[in-house]
Amino acid sequence: MSTPPVRVRVTRTRRPSRRDRPRTVRDEIAGNSPLGTAYVSSLVRAQLQLSLTTLAFGVVTLGALPLLFALVPATRRSSLFDLPLPWIVLGVLVYPGVVLTAQWYTRSSERIEAEFGDLVGRR
Numbered sequence: 001m002s003t004p005p006v007r008v009r010v011t012r013t014r015r016p017s018r019r020d021r022p023r024t025v026r027d028e029i030a031g032n033s034p035l036g037t038a039y040v041s042s043l044v045r046a047q048l049q050l051s052l053t054t055l056a057f058g059v060v061t062l063g064a065l066p067l068l069f070a071l072v073p074a075t076r077r078s079s080l081f082d083l084p085l086p087w088i089v090l091g092v093l094v095y096p097g098v099v100l101t102a103q104w105y106t107r108s109s110e111r112i113e114a115e116f117g118d119l120v121g122r123r
Contacts (some may be wrong), residue, residue, distance in 0.1 A: 025120045043116045050112065054105045061097065065089060 028036035069075050069086050078085040 025122075029120070039116075039119070043112070046112045046116075047109065050105065050108050054101060058098075058101065062094065065094075 023031075023033075025036070025039055029039055030036070065086075075085055080088055
């Protein structure tokens with residue numbers, strides 16, 4: 001009497017699963033996990049804080065000029081090289097300040113993104 005053949009069914013291989021390796025920050029972000037969402041939220045929050053700070057600085061400095069000209073009449077009547085002082089301030093001196101502020105904003109924004117990239121690459 002012979003025994004019937006044994007049938008073996010393979011349902012999965014014996015490879016280590018991907019769960020064995022720790023998840024990286026990049027995996028967390030790509031998977032929309034709560035931790036990945038927290039990382040992205042912190043990046044967005046830092047960028048928003050920088051933007052609002054820059055906007056507030058611009059509003060305060062540029063908004064103070066018309067207020068200064070309105071409240072101090074001597075500034076309206078002053079002139080330099082036969083040009084009214086408000087024209088010189090608004091037409092010439094404001095632009096370098098705006099350019100410097102834009103450069104500062106760009107450098108700060110790039111720094112924030114580089115730090116985030118380093119964090120994602122590290123972990």
